[in-house]
Amino acid sequence: MALRKALLSGLVALGLAGSVLASPAQDLFDQATFLIGFYYNGPAKVPNFRELRQRYQPELQRLCATEGDRCGFDKARQVIQRIVQDIADPFTMLLTREQLIDEQRYGAGLGPAAPWVGLWVRETPRGLVVSEAFPGEPAFEAGLRRGDLITQVAGQPATLARLSAAEASRSAFSLGYSRRGSARTVTLTPRVAGATMQPRLEINNNIAYLRVYHLYSSESYSTAQRIHDAARRAEQAGARGMIIDLRDALTGYDSEALLSAAAFIGKGGFIYDRRFEGQDETYTVENGKLFVQPEGEEREEQSALERPYLARIPLVVLVNRNTFNSAEMLAYFLQAAGRAKVVGEPTAGALGMSGSAEGPLINGEFIAVSSLRMRNLDSSPFPLKVSPDVVVEDDLEALVAGRDRILERALEMLR
Amino acid sequence: MRKLLVTLALLLSPLSLASPAQDLFDQASFYLQFYYYGPATLNLKELTARYQEELDRACAPQKDTCAYSRAVPIIQQMVRELNDNHTYYLSREDIRGVRESRQGNAPSRTLRIGITHLPVPGSRDRLIVDVVEGGPADEAGLAYGDRIIAINGRLLSELPDDNQVVQFLNQSVQSGRPVVLTILRGPERQRLEVTLTGREINLARFPSLKIRPNGVAVLKIPDFDAQGQVGRRVHELVREAQQKNARAMVLELRGNSGGLLTEMIISAAAFIDDAYVALMDRYQTERNEFRVRDGRLTITRNGRTESTELSFLTRWRGPLAVLIDGNTASGGEYLASAIQRARVAPLVGVPTLGIGNTTTRPFSLIDGGALSISYNRAFFADGTPFPARAIPDIVVESSLEQLANTGRDLPFEKALEALGIRPTGR
Numbered sequence: 001m002a003l004r005k006a007l008l009s010g011l012v013a014l015g016l017a018g019s020v021l022a023s024p025a026q027d028l029f030d031q032a033t034f035l036i037g038f039y040y041n042g043p044a045k046v047p048n049f050r051e052l053r054q055r056y057q058p059e060l061q062r063l064c065a066t067e068g069d070r071c072g073f074d075k076a077r078q079v080i081q082r083i084v085q086d087i088a089d090p091f092t093m094l095l096t097r098e099q100l101i102d103e104q105r106y107g108a109g110l111g112p113a114a115p116w117v118g119l120w121v122r123e124t125p126r127g128l129v130v131s132e133a134f135p136g137e138p139a140f141e142a143g144l145r146r147g148d149l150i151t152q153v154a155g156q157p158a159t160l161a162r163l164s165a166a167e168a169s170r171s172a173f174s175l176g177y178s179r180r181g182s183a184r185t186v187t188l189t190p191r192v193a194g195a196t197m198q199p200r201l202e203i204n205n206n207i208a209y210l211r212v213y214h215l216y217s218s219e220s221y222s223t224a225q226r227i228h229d230a231a232r233r234a235e236q237a238g239a240r241g242m243i244i245d246l247r248d249a250l251t252g253y254d255s256e257a258l259l260s261a262a263a264f265i266g267k268g269g270f271i272y273d274r275r276f277e278g279q280d281e282t283y284t285v286e287n288g289k290l291f292v293q294p295e296g297e298e299r300e301e302q303s304a305l306e307r308p309y310l311a312r313i314p315l316v317v318l319v320n321r322n323t324f325n326s327a328e329m330l331a332y333f334l335q336a337a338g339r340a341k342v343v344g345e346p347t348a349g350a351l352g353m354s355g356s357a358e359g360p361l362i363n364g365e366f367i368a369v370s371s372l373r374m375r376n377l378d379s380s381p382f383p384l385k386v387s388p389d390v391v392v393e394d395d396l397e398a399l400v401a402g403r404d405r406i407l408e409r410a411l412e413m414l415r
Numbered sequence: 416m417r418k419l420l421v422t423l424a425l426l427l428s429p430l431s432l433a434s435p436a437q438d439l440f441d442q443a444s445f446y447l448q449f450y451y452y453g454p455a456t457l458n459l460k461e462l463t464a465r466y467q468e469e470l471d472r473a474c475a476p477q478k479d480t481c482a483y484s485r486a487v488p489i490i491q492q493m494v495r496e497l498n499d500n501h502t503y504y505l506s507r508e509d510i511r512g513v514r515e516s517r518q519g520n521a522p523s524r525t526l527r528i529g530i531t532h533l534p535v536p537g538s539r540d541r542l543i544v545d546v547v548e549g550g551p552a553d554e555a556g557l558a559y560g561d562r563i564i565a566i567n568g569r570l571l572s573e574l575p576d577d578n579q580v581v582q583f584l585n586q587s588v589q590s591g592r593p594v595v596l597t598i599l600r601g602p603e604r605q606r607l608e609v610t611l612t613g614r615e616i617n618l619a620r621f622p623s624l625k626i627r628p629n630g631v632a633v634l635k636i637p638d639f640d641a642q643g644q645v646g647r648r649v650h651e652l653v654r655e656a657q658q659k660n661a662r663a664m665v666l667e668l669r670g671n672s673g674g675l676l677t678e679m680i681i682s683a684a685a686f687i688d689d690a691y692v693a694l695m696d697r698y699q700t701e702r703n704e705f706r707v708r709d710g711r712l713t714i715t716r717n718g719r720t721e722s723t724e725l726s727f728l729t730r731w732r733g734p735l736a737v738l739i740d741g742n743t744a745s746g747g748e749y750l751a752s753a754i755q756r757a758r759v760a761p762l763v764g765v766p767t768l769g770i771g772n773t774t775t776r777p778f779s780l781i782d783g784g785a786l787s788i789s790y791n792r793a794f795f796a797d798g799t800p801f802p803a804r805a806i807p808d809i810v811v812e813s814s815l816e817q818l819a820n821t822g823r824d825l826p827f828e829k830a831l832e833a834l835g836i837r838p839t840g841r
Contacts, residue, residue, distance in 0.1 A: 027449075027698065034445045038438075048433065049441070276781040277435045277483070294783075362698035364717075 025071035028362050029053075029060050032080045035358045035367055036092070041275040042353050042370025043384060044087045056083060073363035080367075091325065091353040095366040100357060106214050106252070109221035111137070111193020116167045117175075118196060119144065120248055122396060127151040127158045129396045130177075131248050132211075134196040142186040144177065147399045151183075152176030166190070180402050199223060201230040207414055208234030208242040208313070215252025215260060215326040223252065224259035224305060228288070231263045231311035241414030242311070244334075245318045247344065247394065247406070251325035254354055254374070258285050259305060261333035264340065266310050268333055270382075271375040272354065282377070315340040316410040319386055320394040325350040329374075331386045336376070341389045341413060344406045352382025434481035435781075440470050443490045443786045446778040447502075452697040453773050453789025454803060455497035466493040483782035490786070499789055500744060500768060501775040507783040517675070519619045519641030526589050526613030528552045532563065535819040539571040539580050540564050542819040543598075545637070545670060548623045551611040557598070562819050565597035588613035601822045621645065622682075624652040631836060632661035636682060639674030639746040646681025647727050653685045654729045663734040663834040665827065666754075669764065673745025676774060680705045681712060683750050686731055687757040692749065692801070694774060694791035703791070735760035736830035739805055743767040745775075749793065751805035756795065761808040763830045772801040809833055 022030075033056065037049025047055065060079050064071035077094070084092055102112045111118070111134070118137020121128035128150040133140040153162040154173040166173040172189040198221075200211045210230045215223050227244075234242050254270070261268055262285045269284035280295040288308020293299035317331045317340045328351040334340035352374040359366035374382045390413070392406045399405075433441070444463040451459060469489050474481035491504045505513065515521035529550020532541040541563040546553050564571060566587055574580050587594045593612045600607055620637035622645060627633065634652055639645050656664060666686070673679075676692060683690035684707035694703045704715040713722045737760050739751050748771025754760050776790035793801040811826040818824060831837070 031449060034449070038442060038445070049445075274781070276438055278783070279781055360700050362700045364700060 023064060023067070023069045023071040024073050024362070025060060025064050025067075025076040026069075028073050028076035029056070029079060031361055032076070032367055033083070035361075036083060036087070036369050039275070039355070039358070039369050039371035040087075040092070041273065041373050042087070042089045042091060044089050044092075044370075046087055052083070077363065077365075089353060089370050090348055090350040091355065091368060091370045093368050094361075095357055095368055097360075097364055097366070100366060103216060104218070105193075106197060106216035106250070107218035107221065109195050109198050109218075111195075111197045113192065114168065115170050115190035115192050117188045117190050118193065119163075121150065121160065121163065123160045124396055126400075127177075128160065128163060129400055131399075132213075134193070135200065136194055136196045138188045138191060139175075139186075142175075142188055143184070144175075144186070145179070147402060147404070148177045148179050149400045150175060150177045152185075180400075199226040199230055201233060203234065203237050203239055206238065206240050207411065208237070208239040209245065210234075210242065211245045212249055212260075212327070212330070214250040215256040215330060217253060217256045222256070222259070222305065224256050224263070225307065227260045228263040228305060228307060228309040231313065232307075232309040235311055235313055239313060241314045241316070243316050243318060243407070243410050243414070244330075244340070245407070246323045246327045246331055247318050247320040248322040249324065249327035251327060251350075254326050254329055255283055255290055255302070257326040257329040258283060258333060259288070259290055259303075260330050261285075261337075262288060262305075263309055264311055264315055264334055265337040268337065269377045270329075271377065271379065272372040273375055274372060284377070314414060316413050317342045318406050318410055319344040319347050319388060320406070321345045321348060323347040323386070325353065328386050329382075332382065335386065335389070342386055343390045343392055343410050343413065344388050345391065345394050346388065347386040349385040351385050434474060434477065434479045435483045436470060436474050436477075436481035436486035439483050439486040439780060439782050440467070440490060442780055443486075443493075443504075446786055446788060447494065450697060450776070450778070450788050450790055451497075451502065452792060453497065453499040453501055454769075455499050455502075457497060462493060462496060466490075487782065487784070494786070499770070499773075501770045501773050501787070501789040503775075503787050505777060505785045505787055510777075510783075510785055513640075516619045516638075516640040517642045519617075519621070519644045521618040523616050523618050525615070526591055527616045527618075528588055528594070528611050528613050529616050530557060532584075533815060534577045534580075535562060536816050539574050539577065540819065541571070541580060541584070542815055544815065547616060547618065548621050548637075550616045551614060553623075555609045555611040557596070557609060557611075558600075560600070560818050560822060560824055562599040562822075563596050564599055567595050568597075599822065604822055622648045622652055624655055626656065626659055626661055629836060630660070630662040631831065631834070632656035632659075632664045633667055634664055635667035636671055636747070636750075638672045639676075639678035639682065642675055642678065645674065645678040646684075646725075649682040649685050650727045650729045653731045656731070657729070657733075661733065663736075663831075663836060664731055665830050665834070666735060666737045666760070668743050668747045668751055669738050669740040669826070670742045671744065671747025671750075672742070673747055673770075676705060676746065676749075677712065677714075679746040679749050680707050681725065681728075683707070683753050684725075684728055684730070686735065686754050687759055688730075689757075689796065690753060691796040692753075693794040693796070693798075695794065696791050706796075734834045736833045737762045738826055738830055739764040739767050739807060740826070741765055741768060743805065745770050747771075748803075748805050749801060752801055753795075755805060755808065761833050762805055763809045763833060764807050764811055764826045765813075766807065767805045769804045771805055772803045 033053045034049045037052035040046040056079050063075040117139040118134040119139045120132040122131050130148045133144045150158045154166050156162055167190045170190055172187050174187050176185045197213045202209045217223055267286050272281045278295050282293040284291045288305035290302045291299045292302045319331050328347045331342055335342045353370040355369045355371035357366040392409050395405050448459045466489055473485050494502050529547030530543050530552045531545035532543050535542050543561040571580050593610050596609045598607050619641050622636045625633045680690045690707040692705045706713045711722050711724050739762050748767045751762050755762050772793050773789040774791040775787045777785040777787040779785050811829045813825040
């Protein structure tokens with residue numbers, strides 16, 4: 001979640017028992033309202049923590065009316081979800097422990113922890129449209145591809161909930177789908193993902209196509225390094241243009257987005273702005289090295305790519321309404337530097353918002369709070385979303401009919 | 416909706432313009448009230464409310480511009496009321512110091528000879544109570560209990576007060592020229608002149624081993640700060656003592672100031688078979704278990720286990736005695752309690768400081784500092800809580816005055832006695 005890496009260090013948690021003084025619900029409420037009200041620095045108007053508590057305390061009391069000091073976490077959770085909804089910025093949200101574990105796995109170059117069949121789908125009234133079939137995973141191996149329309153899951157009409165339930169069951173299930181009108185059925189057995197969510201490069205007709213799923217990294221794996229490697233390979237193969245596909249891309253780390261952009265822009269940076277005095281931090285990239293400079297201190301090298309590259313190849317970036325947070329940042333860095341044209345839909349709207357996973361909350365969950373507002377190095381604020389240079393709707397009907405309109409437009413632009 | 420927001424914003428404007436000092440105080444107060452899990456029984460809500468009044472007074476002239484620096488002394492005073500050595504404010508510089516000791520590299524930045532010394536009551540002399548491993552004093556053979564009576568030939572008794580003594584010693588060291596210390600040592604009051612020169616030294620502390628002429632190994636662990644280094648070094652030194660056929664060992668934990676739990680527990684495995692600590696926070700959100708057994712360090716957090724093989728482990732099986740005192744704190748107390756519980760050695764000395772059953776966790780503050788708070792309580796494998804203090808099996812009251820005047824280290828002598836070794840001086 002564009003969460004900065006430093007604070008993610010293994011503070012996983014599981015909520016079990018009650019507290020010492022007030023009800024569990026009251027404790028959780030107090031904790032979450034402080035973390036939101038004290039640190040919030042996002043685009044919404046959020047009152048400080050005292051006001052926030054005053055405002056939502058009656059709701060908690062209503063929910064806890066019958067249980068008193070035995071009122072459980074679930075009641076507070078409802079109120080917190082309500083606060084998150086009222087804030088209505090796409091970044092601020094509750095995160096489960098499972099979600100944080102998945103992020104750590106992405107950072108290690110792996111897929112999610114729970115067994116899956118390796119699909120990203122989008123729900124439509126006609127069924128589930130496959131937006132990605134990850135090579136190497138069960139669905140891909142069984143023949144499914146982007147653009148297929150899944151109509152049945154285990155004999156039932158296909159919904160996202162049914163697919164998730166079938167994957168969670170861990171046992172084989174049937175999947176009915178159609179490709180351009182012809183119906184097919186396969187049997188899939190969910191399994192734990194392998195290293196299939198790393199950037200994937202294809203070169204066809206002298207155009208390099210790089211699919212990027214997220215921008216996580218760890219000590220052992222760097223998405224940015226894979227992007228630099230891909231840029232080098234594309235140029236070495238003599239490609240005359242490159243497409244970076246960030247449609248549906250998850251977030252990751254902002255610093256990783258900056259390091260990734262460096263493969264094409266060389267130098268760049270951003271400022272993290274907290275609502276407190278003297279707490280800004282400036283991140284810059286230069287020669288594949290990432291520097292951090294806390295306000296009033298010297299800049300320090302934080303990390304460095306092993307094999308940085310600087311590519312001159314013409315570049316088009318694909319985005320859609322699901323391109324989120326750090327992925328929006330990568331598109332923005334490339335667009336703002338005049339290095340790439342962006343094609344597709346306006347992005348999710350969490351550009352320039354960041355924060356760390358606060359917690360653990362005492363119920364074992366975490367909370368992501370927009371505590372950091374991002375600025376360009378000249379102090380101008382980031383926009384809230386990426387506006388494509390060429391707006392093309394991500395048309396699922398067309399995709400099911402075999403036409404990827406955004407990709408087609410990008411190919412035209414590189415011709 | 417929009418209108419509501421505007422109204423709300425107007426209503427809130429006085430509060431949302433809190434001063435930096437108020438923000439810092441709010442942050443520190445929240446963390447203290449919400450997470451504190453130490454022994455203090457004060458009403459924390461009442462405590463923070465009382466200090467809020469202090470802050471209001473201190474900030475009255477500046478109001479909204481009241482700076483962080485106004486709140487810091489108030490926060491310090493507030494947490495001091497808890498009287499808990501695991502709950503304290505850390506400045507930006509303190510944090511840097513902690514980071515450096517963790518890395519095992521804490522440059523002194525000034526010339527040092529590497530001793531801690533205290534005044535000897537009734538005189539101007541200084542008593543050496545700690546020597547930094549590898550520093551000039553250590554190299555020159557200075558040791559715990561040595562009494563400095565003259566510097567560069569000038570008797571300290573001629574100086575008018577203690578401050579001037581300290582200043583004189585500092586200036587002599589800072590000059591960068593050789594310094595001659597005249598000392599009295601041991602029960603024989605042997606008079607020695609030692610020449611040493613100040614230099615920049617590493618203030619990070621490491622375990623050290625000295626083997627006495629009578630074959631007794633003295634293993635000193637000053638703290639558990641240096642990550643990945645202290646535990647390993649303890650095992651290396653135990654092996655060295657074994658190779659040199661030491662007949663018994665005294666584990667010196669007097670003044671041990673604690674540090675990292677992992678380094679403590681790895682160290683403990685050199686003396687006991689099943690080194691184990693479980694930690695639990697106030698809300699039982701996280702249960703962390705640390706164990707060294709069968710050559711592996713295993714850390715379990717809420718059921719998720721990470722295990723590392725430790726290739727360097729060894730185990731002391733000879734006679735052992737452990738020295739503790741009122742400055743043995745935190746990790747030092749954990750180790751003493753674990754050894755006592757495993758019944759492998761007597762503890763000798765006086766009860767320890769009293770933070771041997773909690774851990775402290777630093778929460779970052781918006782002024783760049785941190786508030787470290789008693790966050791976890793510690794438990795043995797069978798669920799019994801660790802004791803706050805380690806209580807000696809053999810109580811030996813001793814005073815620095817007596818050590819300075821007679822040169823006799825009574826707790827050490829008692830430790831030897833417990834090991835069945837006749838004290839023969841140094």
